[in-house]
Amino acid sequence: MKNKDEKKRCSWVSGDLMTVHHDNEYGRIQTDDNAIFAKFCLEIFTQQKTYAEVLERQDQIRDWFFQFDIGRCANMDDTRLDSFIQESGLQKQIVYAVRTNAICCQEIIADYGSLFKFVYGFKQPEKLYKALLKYGFQEIQESNVLWLMKNIGVIEAHEPDCFLKSSHPEGTH
Numbered sequence: 311m312k313n314k315d316e317k318k319r320c321s322w323v324s325g326d327l328m329t330v331h332h333d334n335e336y337g338r339i340q341t342d343d344n345a346i347f348a349k350f351c352l353e354i355f356t357q358q359k360t361y362a363e364v365l366e367r368q369d370q371i372r373d374w375f376f377q378f379d380i381g382r383c384a385n386m387d388d389t390r391l392d393s394f395i396q397e398s399g400l401q402k403q404i405v406y407a408v409r410t411n412a413i414c415c416q417e418i419i420a421d422y423g424s425l426f427k428f429v430y431g432f433k434q435p436e437k438l439y440k441a442l443l444k445y446g447f448q449e450i451q452e453s454n455v456l457w458l459m460k461n462i463g464v465i466e467a468h469e470p471d472c473f474l475k476s477s478h479p480e481g482t483h
Contacts, residue, residue: 320469327365337460337467337474343425347415348378349461351408353454358400371398375408380419383412407449414445435459 323332340346355364355371364371374394376382386409395405415425422428432438435456442450460467468475 317473318471319474320467320472325362328362331365333474335461337463337476339463341426343415343419344378344380346425346429346462347380347383347412348372348375350411350454350458351375351378353458353461354404354407354411354449355400356454356457357449357451358404367398374398380412380415380425383408384416386412404449407447410446410448411450414442414447417445429459429462430464432459433465435465 319329319332320336323329340349352364352368352371359367372378374390374397375386391405391409392402394400395402398405418425418428422431428441429438432441435452438459439450439452439455442455459465466476
């Protein structure tokens with residue numbers, strides 16, 4: 311897709327918000343565990359909302375979930391989660407999965423030293439997906455894991471004609 315600036319982008323990009331996300335965040339390596347956790351949670355929310363809707367509300371979502379601080383999310387109480395369900399219209403199991411998955415992230419960090427080391431140790435979405443399930447992650451689908459890996463630069467994210475397509479072979483970062 312070409313925008314006003316005539317740059318060729320990935321075909322899924324439409325609108326200003328998606329363009330900004332694509333150009334400034336999508337496919338960029340994330341080393342911060344909370345940032346990886348945030349991207350993971352936002353991917354899960356796309357099971358009920360479009361990615362554009364999630365991006366439109368991401369500031370509000372980040373505020374509700376303490377900027378996706380893993381420790382704080384792991385300790386969220388039911389009252390706070392229920393309030394967010396009422397305000398957001400998201401399904402209970404998706405919202406409650408944020409807390410459960412934060413607890414799972416804490417276990418991964420204890421085992422691997424960081425979520426970054428764990429996630430970036432995989433190059434195949436199906437293997438990461440299975441590993442996450444073993445840790446007890448909830449409300450994930452293999453497609454969420456694929457998009458997460460693309461979103462945080464684990465695997466090549468950009469389409470061949472996109473101006474951001476990297477020159478490095480897939481799987482070397």
